Amino acid sequence: MRQPTMRDVAKAAGVSPATVSRVVNDERYIRPETRAAVERAIAELGFHRNEIARTLRPGQAANTVALVIEDPGNPFWSAIIRGAEQIARRHRHMLVVGSTGQDYDQERDLLRDLVRRRVDGLLVVPTAHDHVDLHHELAGRVPMVFIDRVPPGVPADSVVLDSFGGAQRAAAHLISAGYRRIAYLGGDPAVHTGAARQAGYRQALADAGLPCDPALISLGNHTVEDAARSAAALLTAPVNADAVFADNNRICVGVLHAAAAHGEVGIAGFDDVELVDLLPRPVALITYDAVELGRQAATLLFDRIGGSTADVRRLVLPTTLVHRGRRS
Amino acid sequence: MRQPTMRDVAKAAGVSPATVSRVVNDERYIRPETRAAVERAIAELGFHRNEIARTLRPGQAANTVALVIEDPGNPFWSAIIRGAEQIARRHRHMLVVGSTGQDYDQERDLLRDLVRRRVDGLLVVPTAHDHVDLHHELAGRVPMVFIDRVPPGVPADSVVLDSFGGAQRAAAHLISAGYRRIAYLGGDPAVHTGAARQAGYRQALADAGLPCDPALISLGNHTVEDAARSAAALLTAPVNADAVFADNNRICVGVLHAAAAHGEVGIAGFDDVELVDLLPRPVALITYDAVELGRQAATLLFDRIGGSTADVRRLVLPTTLVHRGRRS
Numbered sequence: 001m002r003q004p005t006m007r008d009v010a011k012a013a014g015v016s017p018a019t020v021s022r023v024v025n026d027e028r029y030i031r032p033e034t035r036a037a038v039e040r041a042i043a044e045l046g047f048h049r050n051e052i053a054r055t056l057r058p059g060q061a062a063n064t065v066a067l068v069i070e071d072p073g074n075p076f077w078s079a080i081i082r083g084a085e086q087i088a089r090r091h092r093h094m095l096v097v098g099s100t101g102q103d104y105d106q107e108r109d110l111l112r113d114l115v116r117r118r119v120d121g122l123l124v125v126p127t128a129h130d131h132v133d134l135h136h137e138l139a140g141r142v143p144m145v146f147i148d149r150v151p152p153g154v155p156a157d158s159v160v161l162d163s164f165g166g167a168q169r170a171a172a173h174l175i176s177a178g179y180r181r182i183a184y185l186g187g188d189p190a191v192h193t194g195a196a197r198q199a200g201y202r203q204a205l206a207d208a209g210l211p212c213d214p215a216l217i218s219l220g221n222h223t224v225e226d227a228a229r230s231a232a233a234l235l236t237a238p239v240n241a242d243a244v245f246a247d248n249n250r251i252c253v254g255v256l257h258a259a260a261a262h263g264e265v266g267i268a269g270f271d272d273v274e275l276v277d278l279l280p281r282p283v284a285l286i287t288y289d290a291v292e293l294g295r296q297a298a299t300l301l302f303d304r305i306g307g308s309t310a311d312v313r314r315l316v317l318p319t320t321l322v323h324r325g326r327r328s
Numbered sequence: 329m330r331q332p333t334m335r336d337v338a339k340a341a342g343v344s345p346a347t348v349s350r351v352v353n354d355e356r357y358i359r360p361e362t363r364a365a366v367e368r369a370i371a372e373l374g375f376h377r378n379e380i381a382r383t384l385r386p387g388q389a390a391n392t393v394a395l396v397i398e399d400p401g402n403p404f405w406s407a408i409i410r411g412a413e414q415i416a417r418r419h420r421h422m423l424v425v426g427s428t429g430q431d432y433d434q435e436r437d438l439l440r441d442l443v444r445r446r447v448d449g450l451l452v453v454p455t456a457h458d459h460v461d462l463h464h465e466l467a468g469r470v471p472m473v474f475i476d477r478v479p480p481g482v483p484a485d486s487v488v489l490d491s492f493g494g495a496q497r498a499a500a501h502l503i504s505a506g507y508r509r510i511a512y513l514g515g516d517p518a519v520h521t522g523a524a525r526q527a528g529y530r531q532a533l534a535d536a537g538l539p540c541d542p543a544l545i546s547l548g549n550h551t552v553e554d555a556a557r558s559a560a561a562l563l564t565a566p567v568n569a570d571a572v573f574a575d576n577n578r579i580c581v582g583v584l585h586a587a588a589a590h591g592e593v594g595i596a597g598f599d600d601v602e603l604v605d606l607l608p609r610p611v612a613l614i615t616y617d618a619v620e621l622g623r624q625a626a627t628l629l630f631d632r633i634g635g636s637t638a639d640v641r642r643l644v645l646p647t648t649l650v651h652r653g654r655r656s
Contacts (some may be wrong), residue, residue, distance in 0.1 A: 066424075071410075078406055082399075085427065089434075094441055096394075096424035099413060107415075113422055253602060260606050274581060275603045278588055 004129040013041035019305035036295060062278025064094045064113045065301060067108065067109075067123040069147075071099055076249060076271055077125070080147060086112045086125055091302050093120065100127050108134055108228055115142050122197075125314030126151050135187050138146045143304035149205045150314065155299040159293055159315045161191045163270070166286035166319035168207075170268040171245050173284050173321060175208045179243035179266040183216040185227055185255060186247035194219075198268055216238050227254025227320075235262050249273050256283070276324040283325040288317055340369035342539045348635035349419075362495040392422045392628060395451040395478050395622075396435065397475075397488045399427055402420060404577060404599055404618055405453070411622025412451055419630050421448065428455050436462055446562075449629045451622075454479050471632035475625045477520045478642065487643045488619055491521045491598070494614035494647035497526030498596040499573050501612050501649060506596040507571035511544040511562040513555055515584060516573035522547075525575050525598055543567050549575075555582025563590050569592060577601050584611070604652040611653040616645055 015034060021230040022030055023038040067084050069077040081097055088095040093326075098114070100107040105126045109135065114122060122145040126135065134153040138144060146158035175181050184201045186194045196216070205212050216239065218230040227246065231254060234241040243266030244259070246252035252269035256279065259265040268284040276283050296315055329419060338345040343362060348404045350358055351366040395412050397405040409425055423452040426442070428435040435455045439462065449471040463482040474486040502510050514522050516557060526545070533621065535538050544567065546558040549613065560583060562569040571594030572587070574580035580597030584607065587593040596612040604611050624643055631638075 074406075075403075075514070078399075078402075081427070094426065094438065096426060098411070098422060101413075110422065119550060150453065186488070256603065256606060275607070277599070278584060279606055280608045 009041045013037040065121045066119045066130040079290035084298040087298035091094035145297045145301045163196035164200040168195035168204045171201045171204035174243045174266045181241045182243040183219045183241035194272035224254040228249040228257045231255040231258035279325045286319045288319045335368045341365040345462040393449040394424045394447045407618035408622035411619035412626040413627035473625045473629045491524035492528040495525035496532045499529045499532035500595045502571045509569045510571040511569035552582040555579040556585045557585040558638045559586035607653045615649045617649045
C-alpha cells in the first residue's frame with residue numbers, strides 16, 4: 001500500500017501542504033479550525049504524525065539551516081544555539097553554526113558562502129557594522145531571520161530582547177538602593193543593543209533627576225579583561241563611581257573581578273552569570289530566556305521556509321530583574 | 329604576470345605542495361631546514377605569505393570542515409570551537425559546528441549527513457556509545473580527527489587531555505589537605521574520560537593507603553541539578569563525605585551549590601570554572617588549554633587534508649592543578 005504523502009493529507013483537509021507541515025511540526029499561529037481539519041485528515045488516513053513528518057520535503061538533500069553568531073564561547077550565544085537546534089530538529093533539518101567574531105568581512109564571506117551552498121534559511125546575529133546592502137541582497141535570496149539586532153530597513157523577521165526596558169530597570173534598581181554615581185560599562189556603541197541599553201540607563205538617571213556625568217560612561221569593552229581594567233579605573237579617583245551597570249555578561253564578570261578589590265560597590269548587569277548567586281555580595285541581573293530567543297527565531301524561519309508571506313514580524317522578548325549574590 | 333601558485337613554490341623549494349601549505353600556515357612539526365627552504369622560495373618568487381595562502385585549493389567550492397560536539401552550551405566545547413575556527417580560517421575553510429547532545433542516533437545522522445555533503449574533514453567528539461563500525465566506515469571516506477575521546481580501534485588521529493593524571497593530582501591534593509572521605513561525582517562511566525578520571529581518583533586513594541568506599545562514588549550526573557542533588561546526599565549522613573572530586577565543570581557547579589549549605593567541604597574538579605576565584609572558599613581545579621585542544625585537532629586534520637599519510641597520531645595535552653577561591 002502506498003504511503004500517504006503530505007499532499008494527500010493537504011488535499012483531504014482542504015489546505016496547502018505548507019499548512020500540513022506547520023501543523024505536523026506543532027507550530028504556532030495556526031487557526032484551531034485549520035489544525036483540527038489537518039489532524040482529522042491525518043487520523044482518517046490512518047497515519048501517525050511522525051510518519052507524515054518523514055515524508056516532508058522528500059528527495060531534498062539540503063534540509064539545512066544555518067545560524068551565524070558572534071562567539072560560541074559566550075553562554076548567551078550557546079543558549080540561542082540550543083533553542084534553534086530544538087526547532088530545527090523538530091523540522092528534520094540540520095543546524096550548522098558559524099561565527100563572525102564580530103568581524104564584518106567574516107560575516108559577509110560566511111553569509112555569501114552559506115547562500116551559495118543553498119541552505120534553506122539563515123538565522124543571523126548581524127555584526128555592528130550596518131551593511132544594509134548585504135542583508136538586503138541575501139534576504140531576497142533566502143529566508144532570513146535576525147536575532148538580537150536588527151539591521152535597519154531590511155525586510156526580514158527578527159527577534160530581539162527588550163534592551164531599553166531591561167537596562168532602565170537595572171539602573172533604577174541601583175538608584176533605589178541609594179547609589180548616586182552609577183557607571184555604565186558597555187562595548188561597541190554602534191551595536192543596536194548597546195545603544196538601547198545605554199539609553200535605558202540614561203532614562204533611569206533622568207527619571208530620578210540625576211545628572212549623567214560623561215566620565216561615568218566607558219565604552220569599547222570587548223573582553224572580560226577590558227571590563228576589569230575599565231571598572232577599576234571608574235571605581236577609583238577621580239571618577240569615584242559607587243555602582244556599575246554592566247552592558248553584558250562578559251563585562252559583568254570583569255566588573256565583579258575589579259569590584260572584589262573594593263568595598264561597597266553596587267553592581268547590576270544585563271544577562272545572567274553562572275555562580276553569581278554564590279558570591280558574597282548582592283548583584284542585580286537582567287535575565288531572560290535565551291533558549292526561547294533561539295526557538296522563536298527558528299520558528300519564524302521555518303514559517304517562512306514553509307511558504308508564509310505574512311508581513312515582516314518583529315518579536316520583542318521580555319526581561320526580568322533578579323537579585324543574585326548574598327549579603328555578607 | 330602570472331601569479332605563482334603553491335606548486336611553483338613547492339618546485340622551487342624541492343618539497344611537496346602540502347609542505348608549502350604547512351609552512352605558509354605556520355604549522356608545527358616542520359623541520360627548520362624545510363621551513364627555511366620554503367621561505368627562501370617564497371622570497372625568491374617575490375610573494376607574501378598571504379598571497380600564497382590565497383592560491384591554496386583554487387577553484388574548490390567546498391572548503392568546509394565540520395566539528396561535531398556534545399553541547400555548545402558548555403564553555404569546554406565552545407573553547408574547542410574557537411581553537412578549531414582559528415586554524416580553519418587560517419586554511420581559508422569554513423568551520424560548521426553540529427551538536428550531538430550525547431545522543432548516538434543524532435551523532436550518526438549528523439556525521440553521515442556531513443560526509444554526504446562532502447565536507448573536507450571532520451573533527452568529532454564521539455558520544456559514549458562505542459559504535460566503532462560507524463567511525464570505521466566514515467574514517468575510510470573522509471579525514472577525521474577525534475577530540476577528547478577515542479573510539480577504540482578506529483584508525484584516525486586524536487587529541488585528548490591527560491584525564492588520569494589530572495584526576496589523580498586533584499584527589500592527591502585533597503588527601504594532602506587532610507580530607508579522608510573524598511567522594512567522586514561523575515557522569516556516564518562508559519565515556520572514556522569518565523573512566524580515566526575515576527581511575528586516577530582511585531589511584532590517588534590507593535597511593536595514600538585509603539580505602540575506596542563504594543558509597544562515595546556517584547555516577548550518572550548529567551546536569552548541574554543532578555550533581556547538586558547527588559552532592560547534597562553524599563555530604564550528609566549516612567555517607568558523610570568530607571570532600572568531593574567533580575569529574576567536569578557542570579558537575580563542579582552543582583557541587584558548589586550543594587556545598588554552600590555545608591560548612592567545611594574540600595572541593596576539587598576537572599575543568600576550569602569562571603568566577604570560582606571570587607568564591608569565599610578554596611577550590612582546586614584541573615585546568616588546561618581547551619582552545620589549544622581545538623587548534624591541535626584542526627592542525628592534525630588539515631595535515632591529513634593536505635595529503636599526509638603519516639602513522640595515526642594521538643596527542644595527549646597536559647593539565648595543571650590551580651588553586652582558586654579564597655580562604656575566608
